[in-house]
Structures are given as structure tokens and as C-alpha cells.
Amino acid sequence: MWRPSIETMPRSEITKIQEERLRRQVKYVYENSALHKKKFDKAGIKPSDIKKLEDIKKLPLINREDMEREVTFKDIFGGRLCVPTEKLMLVSNPPEPQVKEPLIMTALTDNDRERLVDQMTRTLRMLGLKRGYTLELQASQWEIISRFVEAHFMFRRGVQTLVPFTSIPIEITLFIIDIPRAISLTKFFKPQILITTVDNAQLMQGELEKQGESPKNEFNPEVVVHRIRPLAPILTEQNRKEFEAKWGGKHVKMLDLQDNHFYATECPECKGMHIWEDEFIVETIDTENGQPTAPGEEGNLTITNLWEEATPLIRYVTDKVAKIETEKCNCGRTHARIIM
């Protein structure tokens, strides 16, 4: 583990940290973000009303439409920018294959990047990354700004400065060219960790089988991460069984929600995607009545960002439906997991 004291923290301590950081973040966004101030005022909530973790229920929910209403030609961040633009290091719009108007941008400051790098290092260590390992990262062109890449390649203070490893970035956009290219690189370097998607992995496997070879012999990965992204299938238990038989190694999935700089990844135990609860509060919401669902029940994932300076969102409702498991995982980590 990269941060054992945080990752195995008892529930009572997680709650304590979340409470403290929620109070601070709510005050911060109320003072700095036009969108949050408007929403809070409309609901009649002051930052001083938030004392306990349960008080999060009093805060208004935010969804994409709320931000769309705020977007003007002067404000491309939908009213959520909390810092002067000089402090922004990178501006991007959450990558989607289709055009959605208006575009809403997200941004990162220098400090944000450091936090993201720390989270990403925990995740990669969880997947088994060690000094001297090779990691292959596949992504299509429009995902060039995915959270994963941001933390990974940030030049001076990327994950690589903390854990030296060899990285192979490959773009998969034009299948005719890129799949054979990915195959030949994976054969050459046999990366221990391969980050891909279900459809790309299936294409690679099909191409290899056509030539009478098998991924198990040619690639032999330790861990394969299947990213969940728009327009691509999600790794099912059926998929996982098939892949593990044909590829060997562990097959895990990763949820990467671009809007709030949130991501969660399964550990090799494959029992739900780990959230870093000291950085995020994740709830499940019933969108019918806007109330949280009972513990362990399905609902729309609602994410509160506790760490970002640039464009944080409090209680952002996403379109992903899932359950949350708070039991301690077999890997020893105490933070909650998303079951999807």
C-alpha cells in the first residue's frame, strides 16, 4: 500500500476526516463559486449549518443542467470556478465522443495535480505496480485528457517520480492501424499492467486468435484494467470469466467520471471499485425524490469532491447507477466500494 495509515483507517476516523474536510470545502465553495452560492442561498443553507457528516443531506443536489444554465461566454466553467484563471494549469472539457452544447470546462491547479498524483499512486500500487514494472495505457483520441492520464504523465511530478516504472502510451482510434500496433508492442514488452477497455481487449484477442496465438502466451499480463467509458460495454462477471481463462491474470474494472475528477478502481480481489473516502464523499440518490437511498440499495452515484481547488462540485448527481458497500475489503482497505 502507498498510504497504509489512510487506506486501512477505521470507519470512525474516515468519518472524522470527512466531517472536517466537508466543513472546510463547503465554506470554500460558498465563498468562491457562483454556482454553489446561488444553490445554497436558494435552499436557505449557510456553511455554518454543516456541522456533522449527516448534515450533507441538507445541501442541495447539483446536476449537469444546473451548470448548463450558468454557462455564458464569459464563464466556460458553469459557475463553479473558485480560483483566478492565472492559477489554472490545465483546462479541459470532459471528453465525450459527441458534441454537447454548451461545453463545460473543468480545470486543475498545480496543487490539484499533486493531489491527483497521490491518489493515482495509491491506485497503481493497489494494482501491484512496483519499481521496474511496465504499464501500457490505451486510450482513444478524445480521451486524451482523462483523469488517469493527467496524473500519470504530468511531467515533473507525475506518478513516475514516486514509483519509477516504464510507461507505454498507445492511442486506439483507427482500429485497422492501432490494434495491430498495440498487439506488437504488448508482445514485445509484456507489460505487467495493461489499461484498456472491454472492446479493445476483445479486438486484440480476436486478432491474435486469427493468427492461431493466444493472449495468455503472448501477453501474459498480471492485471488488466477495463475502463468504463461512454459508448463502451462494462466488464461483466461473464466477461471477467472469459478473459481470465483466455488471458490469465486478474481482470478488474475502473470507473472514470470526468466531471468531478472522480475515479474508482477494483483491487485484484475484484469485489467492487475502491473509493478514496478521505478525498470524496459518495452517496447513492433516488432521483425520483432527491433523497439518499437506504444503505446498500441502488441509486444514482452522487459525488462530493473534498480536495479540488479549481472546479470542485458538491453533491454532483451522475447518471451512473450503483450500490455502495462499506464492509472492509479482503485486501485490508477499509474505504467504501462501488458495486456496479
Added chain:
Amino acid sequence: MEIIEETKYWNKPLETMPQKELQKIQLKKLQYQINYAYHNTRHYKKSFQEAGITPEDIKTLDDFKKVPLLYKDDLRADRAKTGDPFGGILAVPYEKIRIINASTGTTGVPSVFAYTYDDQLQGVEQEVRIKWSRGYRPGTKIYSTGFRWHGYVQLAYTGGDVLGFHSITETGYPLPNLSQKHVIAIKYFKPEVLAAPILTLYSIIEAAKTLKEDLKQILKDTKIIDTGYGDIPTMAIKKRLESETGIPPERIFDFGGVADPLWYFGDCPSHMGVHSCDDLFLLDIMDEETHEVLPEGERGEIVISNLFAEATPIFKWGSEDTGYIERDVCGCGRTHSRVHFLGRAAFAANIKGVKVFPSELENILGDIPGFTEYFTVLKYSKGAMDELRMKMAVNREKIKDMGAFVAEVKRRIKEHLNADSDITIVESVSELPFVGHKTIKLLDLTKEKK
């Protein structure tokens, strides 16, 4: 984005150093690199022994002529034989590699290069010098679609990291729906710099028309277009971009690189060829047939030697591109080599023994009103030809007198290339031969007759 005299250079002592001093640095670094490569790689040990030389034989820059050339195919052949993905030029333990970079191999077998952390730093230094020379400063707003994932990704971020640009980095494929996204984002973001490959720019122009947006209005705050990325932005292309975006040719810049030796280049506001960093690279021009080193200013194949690479040292890398080099002081005061690219030798017409490149014609004729990049040079006999035969489509609205237009084209070709020409004006672009959506710039008639 005015360039102030006092802060004109990113690295003033090096960028304005006289050529003589630079050559001293080059020799020192070269001797070190050759010694390093000889003792740490399989390929260079073998190739030096075959050529009958040792690192100690390189005492002057002139001795460097003895070092054998290296081509992509040499590495491919070695890889097929030994199974070593790097073709025997990797000089560091595998653990020291930070990024493995693969070119877009259309055959499915890409060529593979590796960079260490220190290699990346030198790549950044080159990028930063080029961008600084154009007036990029901390706080400059950039909208960038030019960076391809495998090659430029680390540099795309470092620009912001080292210099503090505010950049939106987006994907660069010229697909219609992605380009519409670019148009919307540019409209909101109002960037000072628009960075995109030529084809993506064309695609953005089309997308703006589809969305019924006035691109000139959207780009009214934009001072610079940063383009190139592998294709040469010739005068004809710049003129076309000007007519669509309102940005004049002197503010359209060329940026590019050869990923294998980690070489980057770009032009400054003087537009006198693209600058290379002489303290980091040694460039030669070589005759394509005899492999003899040619004097400054003559045309031949550009040969690149890297003076810093830790992971995969590269000497005498045959780029397969034709061009010429100038080493006099540039208008901007920089003393380093300037390269003029002409294109691939296979796509040149041989007029009385002189190779004429389509990109050259675009540069010579580009600013004649009515000239477009839609033309085809005909290769009608094998070997040298007596005159230049061209078919071209023109923008008739801009031409008052067709006779005068043709005369001007002929006069310029005679003046620059010392060749007679036979110009045929076709009625529309569709009469020219096409591949995909690009005109064939050189049509080989001798092949068709068979």
C-alpha cells in the same frame, strides 16, 4: 503577444552563440556520445567494427564522416533477426526507461524508441525555445489540438508545466464531429494561439461552415496559428488559411519533429527556415546517391545526429527527407542551423538534373492571387526532363487576365528554378487526379503506359 527585445530568448547565451563555439560544443558532446554508444550498445559496436573505426578515431567533426549511416530499415532488419525491439541501440537498463514511444507503423510493426527522464528534459528544452521565440509567455492562452497521444503527450503537458501556459489540449484527428467541438470550444475560450495540424485546421474550417459560424469573428483574438506537425505549411496553404481565418502568413508557424531521435524544430517570426538546436543536434546534408556530405546550402537528404540521448543514442539517422541547411545568423539573431524542408525525394520531378519539389512550387507561386494548392506535376519521361509540365486548378474569381497569370507563373519558375514550363489550366479541381481528398502532386505518366 508582442516580443520585447530584452526577453527575446529563452536561453540567450546558447541561442546566440557563434557557430564556431557551437561546433566546439558539438565535437565535445559527439565524442562523449560515440564513446558511450560504442561501449553500451550492440549495434554501434558492430557497425563501428565493420567500418574499421573506434571512438578514439573521431578527433574532429570532419572525422565524423567515417561513421556509418543508420536507417529505420537497419533497425527493422536487426529486430527481425534478434527479436530485440530496439534493434540493438538501447544503452540503458530497461528500468531506466520512462516512456516507450512507438511510431504509427501502418504495417503493424511500429519502430520503437525509448526516453529516460533526462532525455525528456532535453526534448522540453527544444520545445520551450521554439515556443518562446514566437512570443509564448506565461499566461498565454493556447487551444491545442496538435498533439498526438504517443509522440507529443509528455511535451503537451510540459509546455504548461515549464512555462505556465494556460492550455486546452484536445484531440487532433480531423473528424467532422470532433472539429465541431473545436469550433464551439474556440468560440468560448478565445485562445491567443490555435495549434493544430493542417488537415485538422481544414476540418475546423469545414465544421465552422456546417455550424454557420464566422471563423474570422471567432478567431479575432487569436494572434498565432501553430501548425505543421509533419506536413509543410507552404505559402499556398498559408494563403488559404489566411482567406478563411483572417490570420496572415507571417503569423502562421511551422512546428514539427522527428520522434525517433527526439528532434524538434520550428520557425521564428523571421520565417527563414525552421530552427534546430545545434548544441543538442548535429545536422548534415548528404547526397542521396553517393552519401557524400554536401556543403552548406546544397540540397540533399537531411541526416540527424543526437548529442544527448541516454536511452537510444542515434547517429547519422537518415530522415529520408530532402532539404537544405543555412547557418548564417537569422533575422531573429539566433545563430543555430536553419533547415528548409522540401519533401520526400521520391515525390520530386527531375528537371535537367535538378529535383523540383511540389512544396517548393507552392512556396514560389503561393502568393500569386488565384493560385491554389490544387495542381499536378507530370512526370512524362524517365530520368531528367527538359521542362516542367503542370496541370493546375485556379481560383478564377481572383484572376482578371489569365494570360498574365500564366506568364507570371512561368516567369517565377524560370527565375527560381531556371526551368521552362508548360502550364495547363483545368476547368475544375475534379479534373486533377486524386487520392482520398488530396490531389496527387506528382503524376508518373511513364508507369501508366506500361
